[in-house]
Amino acid sequence: MKSATEYRISRGTYIIKFRYESLIYNKITYNALKLNKKANILLNKILAGNFNSDSNKLILALEAKGFIEEKTETVENNNNLSPFIKNITTPHLNRVMIEITNTCNLKCKHCYVLARQHKPQYLSYEIIDSVITEMEKIGVWQIDLTGGEISTHPDIIKILNRLHDSHLLINLFSNLSTSNMKFLDTIATINPKLVVTSIDGNNAAVHDAFRGVKGAFSRTLTNIKYLQSKKIPVRVNVSLSKYNYKNLGKIVKFIKNEIKTPFIIGDIQCTDPATKEILSPRNKVIESIIKYQSDIYFNRKKEIVGNPKKTHPACGVAFDFCFINSSGEVSLCPTLTKEENKGFCAGSILEDTIFNIWEHSNTFKKYFGSQCKEIKTCDFAIYCKGGCRSRSYLENNDINDKDPVNCSIVTKLFAHNEN
Numbered sequence: 042m043k044s045a046t047e048y049r050i051s052r053g054t055y056i057i058k059f060r061y062e063s064l065i066y067n068k069i070t071y072n073a074l075k076l077n078k079k080a081n082i083l084l085n086k087i088l089a090g091n092f093n094s095d096s097n098k099l100i101l102a103l104e105a106k107g108f109i110e111e112k113t114e115t116v117e118n119n120n121n122l123s124p125f126i127k128n129i130t131t132p133h134l135n136r137v138m139i140e141i142t143n144t145c146n147l148k149c150k151h152c153y154v155l156a157r158q159h160k161p162q163y164l165s166y167e168i169i170d171s172v173i174t175e176m177e178k179i180g181v182w183q184i185d186l187t188g189g190e191i192s193t194h195p196d197i198i199k200i201l202n203r204l205h206d207s208h209l210l211i212n213l214f215s216n217l218s219t220s221n222m223k224f225l226d227t228i229a230t231i232n233p234k235l236v237v238t239s240i241d242g243n244n245a246a247v248h249d250a251f252r253g254v255k256g257a258f259s260r261t262l263t264n265i266k267y268l269q270s271k272k273i274p275v276r277v278n279v280s281l282s283k284y285n286y287k288n289l290g291k292i293v294k295f296i297k298n299e300i301k302t303p304f305i306i307g308d309i310q311c312t313d314p315a316t317k318e319i320l321s322p323r324n325k326v327i328e329s330i331i332k333y334q335s336d337i338y339f340n341r342k343k344e345i346v347g348n349p350k351k352t353h354p355a356c357g358v359a360f361d362f363c364f365i366n367s368s369g370e371v372s373l374c375p376t377l378t379k380e381e382n383k384g385f386c387a388g389s390i391l392e393d394t395i396f397n398i399w400e401h402s403n404t405f406k407k408y409f410g411s412q413c414k415e416i417k418t419c420d421f422a423i424y425c426k427g428g429c430r431s432r433s434y435l436e437n438n439d440i441n442d443k444d445p446v447n448c449s450i451v452t453k454l455f456a457h458n459e460n
Contacts, residue, residue: 128180148253229271243295286321
């Protein structure tokens with residue numbers, strides 16, 4: 042057994058303390074581990090140099106993941122940030138998505154931001170910095186930056202560097218159709234958890250027509266490969282539409298063989314009447330996801346801990362997630378805003394804090410826990426996790442209704458396995 046005071050938290054590791062559990066993760070390697078109450082107590086004893094017969098197993102697990110290390114050399118740790126962070130929100134707010142700008146360098150046919158026809162705007166660096174600072178204080182541990190197109194924000198480099206100096210895990214949503222190499226090099230420097238981009242065709246003709254700008258396909262591919270060369274994880278989203286669903290097999294093959302990234306296939310959320318004109322047939326959406334993405338649903342069963350009937354939507358909407366748009370308005374998610382229902386807007390970060398909005402707004406009080414109304418009786422809850430609340434509302438005008446896409450998928454996938 043190790044002697045006292047031999048361990049410390051390794052560089053880049055943070056521990057988010059909740060009421061009963063903790064999340065320990067490393068911002069450099071992106072390893073993560075949930076700790077229950079007993080493991081929390083053991084970890085504190087290990088770091089204090091107090092060991093017992095139960096310590097060794099946890100020590101081995103934490104060392105293997107790179108969360109703790111022996112005190113053998115001097116290492117500057119975490120930019121002087123404390124590795125111990127307490128999430129003080131109730132319910133716990135874990136992830137915030139910020140639309141830092143609504144401006145974009147493309148003109149995508151399905152874009153809900155473009156469809157809303159707002160004047161170009163962006164959140165100032167000072168506002169974004171204050172939001173990040175508050176997230177650090179209240180224990181939020183993940184941030185998603187989206188747009189518009191984030192690379193068009195005049196202070197994007199400064200924003201990315203600010204995030205690099207925080208404990209926050211970073212996801213970036215970008216079309217990567219940019220010639221700004223400083224933007225790409227900064228991404229490589231800050232080492233985000235994930236960069237999410239889009240490919241909607243296996244050739245420039247299809248992709249560029251959908252994205253509205255010639256050359257978009259070529260630039261995006263070039264920049265994906267550049268980030269991959271820097272060991273930055275990239276995921277590709279494929280938006281099914283009437284323009285590409287017949288060619289999906291070739292698109293999937295292209296992504297697997299040429300781009301070699303994980304990918305997600307999804308339908309287009311109908312937030313605007315004009316969007317209906319480009320939708321792919323619903324049955325083709327369901328068939329495509331079953332054919333190419335069924336593993337997502339099988340894996341969700343493995344993620345369920347405890348009572349499967351108490352599961353929450355996979356995206357965290359109305360549970361541990363909120364969305365801030367480029368005018369500062371806080372809503373349930375990017376497609377559950379005041380544009381869809383005035384009641385979905387919980388307040389503004391220009392007038393109040395995230396903490397107060399999350400804890401006290403009527404919106405979050407009313408909609409917290411929104412979930413498919415059949416979740417407790419559905420045999421497939423462990424697979425769909427309730428589906429998409431936005432799709433339920435947009436199609437059925439009821440945030441707690443069934444998600445027609447996910448319901449159809451899991452029924453087709455698993456009905457024959459149920460007795």
